[in-house]
Amino acid sequence: MRHQRLVTCGSTNDEVRRAFFEGAAFPLLISAEQQTEGRGREGRPWAQLEGNFAGSFLVEATRALLSHPGAVSLLAGLAVRDALVACSADSQDLTLKWPNDVLKSEQKVAGILAEMVEDSTRRAFIIGIGVNLRKAPEATAFPAAAAFDADPPDPESFGKRLGETLLRWISLAEAQGAPHIFAAWRSHAWRLGEPLAVRTSGEPIEGIFEDIDGHGRMILRLPTGEHRIIAAGDAARR
The missing domain is CATH 2.30.30.100 (SH3 type barrels.)
Known part of the structure; x- marks a missing residue:
């Protein structure tokens, strides 16, 4: 996956959207050391602290994703969880909060914002992901935490690992269908049945x-x- 690393930008989702309409090839990751206008779902601001990951992925709108667009955020949550575990986070602590968050011990460590874009010839999904690798913002609506207590990965290498896990889940969705994604998500769901x-x-x-x-x-x-x-x-x- 091609990775464009920026020092600063307004929003990586906006940067990826611009790249799509300029004809950028799939898949693409644009991440930034700092966002000045980072946002989450419903336009809420996303606080990005030093040493954390913020980036947006441009991926092809495959048949499985188009058939079940609600699966995109769930699939991305699975990818974030796998990337964290691959970087030595404790898998037992990590759960997936519907519809688009990853929790560690019931505190938010990652958020996802997915949206579809299309032009006259192509359709794609932009998947914006923020992960508290090193630090967590304070006074948030839902309690937040850092994903790692010590030795967090650097944001650039984490982005590479996350790109790998994201593409793997997209391939699984295409090969095995969206129900496979839903079943995998349920196995890590926060408060399911409660x-x-x-x-x-x-x-x-x-x-x-x-x-x-x-x-x-x-x-x-x-x-x-x-x-x-x-x-x-x-x-x-x-």
């Missing part, structure tokens, strides 16, 4: 996180026994 409060808009919806459906959406069982399908939201312990 009570959660999920905020979509307005008051949180409370229920049991029963499963994800064939599009990667949360299936929440309400106290009435009714099932609510949630496409996007913020999950928290109840």
Whole structure:
């Protein structure tokens, strides 16, 4: 995977989007030592501290990903987890929080922002990933932590490893289908089968996180026994 490393930029997702429309070949990673306008889901700011990883991947929109676009963030979470484990993070501590976070001991160490882009001839996914390798921001809405207590990998080498694990999961999705991705994600899911409060808009919806459906959406069982399908939201312990 070609890796373009920047000293600073506004947003690596914006840099990758620009590269796509300029005809950049797949796959591509653009990472930066510093982002001045990094963002997460719903336009929330992403704080990037020194020594952490922030980068965006441009990958081809394969048949499996196009058929199940909800799988992209879940697949990326699996890739981040594998990359952390390959760099000696404790696999027992790492879980995947629906829909797009990676946790260490129930504290956020990584966030993912995936979006599709297309022009007259091509379709692709931009997958922006931020990982707290060395330091965690303070006073966050969901508790945050550093992925490594000591000897974290440098951001550039971590980006290379993450590119490898991401492409491997994309190949698996194409070879074995999106259901394989969903099954793998479930095996590491945070609070699956447990009570959660999920905020979509307005008051949180409370229920049991029963499963994800064939599009990667949360299936929440309400106290009435009714099932609510949630496409996007913020999950928290109840």
